Amino acid sequence: MGKRVGLEVTVAVAEAVALCRIDMAGVYPITPQSHIAEHLSTLVADGKLDAEFVTVESEHSAMSAVIGASGAGARSYTATSSQGLMLMHELLPIASAMRLPITMAIANRAVSGPLNILNDHSDIMPQRDAGWIVVFAENGQEAIDLSIQAFKIAEHKDVMLPVSVNIDGFQLTHMVEPVEMPTQEEVDQFLPPFVPHATLHPARPVTMGAFAMSDYFTEIMKAKDEAVKNSKKVILDVWDEWAKIFDRSYKPVETYQADDADFLILTMGSMGETAQLAIDELRVKGVKAGLVKLRLWRPFPFAEIKAAVKNAKKLIVTDRAVSFGGPGGPVFSEIKSALYAETRRPAIYNYIYGLGGRDVTVHDFVGMFEKIIADTGNVAADTYEFWGVRE
């Protein structure tokens, strides 16, 4: 059993990554990720982590260096936020196409402009189609656990894909939380050393990153799509194994009071805990409200989502990013499309909220429920609404 400690979440994540015995990290400073980089470099400087910490000159070079190191066969790690992730964007689909098991923490932060350093999901959403496995942490413990699991998932021979662990900036990254830090023995038992299939070494020369024209490109895209879809089985297996060792269970979709709920709300990331308090409050008032938390964003868990919402009358999908002039927030679009062919499906409402660090309270969630319950329209709403906007 690990030790229960109080740690800032970024520090806890860096400690967890060090327990994974990484060989290389390439990280560029950006708020609110920087504490991860700082703590990792401290662990290296103190001789507690035997890894090369490369102080790159940009996030573009961070991802480039991590791709190079991973290609060489090193267990490689990076972390970023917001503009840094946008700068890496070009390289994310290359990393997945090259089937490199890189893992990355994203301290989610609003994307400029205007410049804003606080939390929302506008940085990760444009990376949706990069071919990465994408998970969201709800609290500090999940941030630790997912960070360790990420290596095992990424490096599995049936997966070989990069993984991003999304941790809400400030609202989660900078909280000091009581967490159970796994021991080195436990992590060693869970996570075997990385054995790459092919590496950049003269012992067996390989060409990585060859270019392909129309005669092969479609097949390579299809292969990547299959790889991302098939990764779900490994993700579920890894989570089962985790539950056995650490007694903490992980599912692609978590629910709270959802089985008999007429009205559901769906969240991603750290908002889940606040929404949970709203559900408790509504249940006391006799409202049959429930919560659906989406942890696995890619591969998208269609079956789990369908099962979680099928009995509800109305569903609120919350989004922390905007698809300007589009059909609604990105999560809303996915959920709607997932439910399109279902004969039984709830009416769906979309609230875009918590942008650029805008505070969201229990009362906001209660207010959302009150608003949709009062709505007499019988069909799924086709529009989205900015929650709490001053107009």
Added chain:
Amino acid sequence: MNIVENFDLYAPRLINKKELLSSGHRACSGCAEVLAVRLMCKALGENTVIASATGCMEIVSSMFPTTAWEVPWIHVAFENAAAVASGVEAGLKALRRKGKIDDRYVKVVGMAGDGGTMDIGFQALSGAMERGHDMIFVCFDNEAYMNTGIQRSSGTPMGASTTTAPAGKASSGQKTWKKNMPEIMVAHNVPYVATACPSYPLDFIRKIEKAKSIKGPSYIHCFSVCPTGWRSPSHTAVSMGRLAVETGVFPLFEVENGHYRISPDMPKQLKPINDYFKPQGRFRHLTADEIESIQEKVTSEYKKLTEKARFLKTGNE
């Protein structure tokens, strides 16, 4: 005299016979750049990993499912060859230290064209050199974006006509002087900087071997004649490189720990640049006055270089 002649016969026999860039690649006929890459591989030997930028050398050598590379090779994107190389170096270093791979020394090499080095790849290269990775970076400079169709770069020489800085009634082509990349690398205080040209294969190979022997970052700027982009006959690629050197347009020199040394291949008396300009379509529009003003710059730049070599000599000369 006999010694020199014998040397010419003997020296090529010292070159590694093994081809690490195989034939069958798709480079244009008369490409001096692919010749330089081939010579570089011979000089580097098998214990090498290459990180290449997007560009001519990448597309001609790696069309899936084929490859011309007999050494480990990675291509990621256009602007990041130096960053990828630095990651490979860091990864191999950690794995070797931890005993996870063979305990043998492997040299990591980044390579890019003039655009991938001097323009879009400039930041990544500066960062990698400043961080002091044990790597060589080689710029294969053919003086424009040839892979995308002869667009100007900061490596394009004054007066050259390109597809984005064309000569016309109101323009004489490139309006700026070529960026002095070797000097920028010298300013990074890296242990070794050299210019080279495959028209001087022994000098080129010696410089690659020298860079290979140095622990830490080194930079080689390789002049790579591009008959397609320069509109010069493909059979003159090697002689054109010689003319660039003999006119002082591209002087061969090396800088070791801040000490300058001009290559013995440099002639005592430079030829007029017109000898080099005349056979190239890209300079054909230039007037005698324009050529004269470029000549003045070439002469004064070469003088500056010889002064540096005189005052910042290597210790053993």
